[in-house]
Amino acid sequence: MKIIHxxxxxxxxxxxxxxxxVWRFEMHPYCGPAAQDAEGxxxxxxxxxxxxxxxxxxxxxxxxxVIGPDGFCAWKPSHAPETVHLGGKHYALASSKLAxxxxxxxx
Numbered sequence: 339m340k341i342i343h344x345x346x347x348x349x350x351x352x353x354x355x356x357x358x359x360v361w362r363f364e365m366h367p368y369c370g371p372a373a374q375d376a377e378g379x380x381x382x383x384x385x386x387x388x389x390x391x392x393x394x395x396x397x398x399x400x401x402x403x404v405i406g407p408d409g410f411c412a413w414k415p416s417h418a419p420e421t422v423h424l425g426g427k428h429y430a431l432a433s434s435k436l437a438x439x440x441x442x443x444x445x
Contacts, residue, residue, distance in 0.1 A: 350378055353398060353411040355390035360410075363395065365403075371395045 348365040355361060362374040373381045373391060385391040398404070398413035406412035420432040430437040 350374065351405070351411050352409060353391075353394050353413070355394040356415055357390060359390070361385075361391050361394070363391075371399075 348367055351363055351365055351371075353361050353363065362376070362378065363371045364374055364380065365371050373384055375381055393415070394411075394413060397416055398411045401413050404412045421429040422432050422437045424430055424437070424440055430440075
């Protein structure tokens with residue numbers, strides 16, 4: 339018996355990152371998102387881990403992978419929790435017991 343494995347990518351999508359830059363990407367059902375060029379080919383160099391592309395795609399997927407009426411992926415940016423500085427490189431959530439114990443308040 340001969341077996342052939344064909345890996346088909348997912349649907350092509352468009353998304354705007356937090357700065358408004360438009361990204362095209364393929365949403366593969368197993369491998370996840372992969373950025374594309376204007377012709378729909380995968381980019382040889384995918385966005386780096388700090389790229390705003392990943393924040394947008396991750397938020398979109400977590401928020402239900404909704405496609406808006408304009409054909410773009412609809413997502414809302416998640417807000418970072420409010421923190422207070424305890425000293426040095428140490429921070430705590432503003433509502434945490436630790437911040438209250440050290441009587442730290444937000445400036």
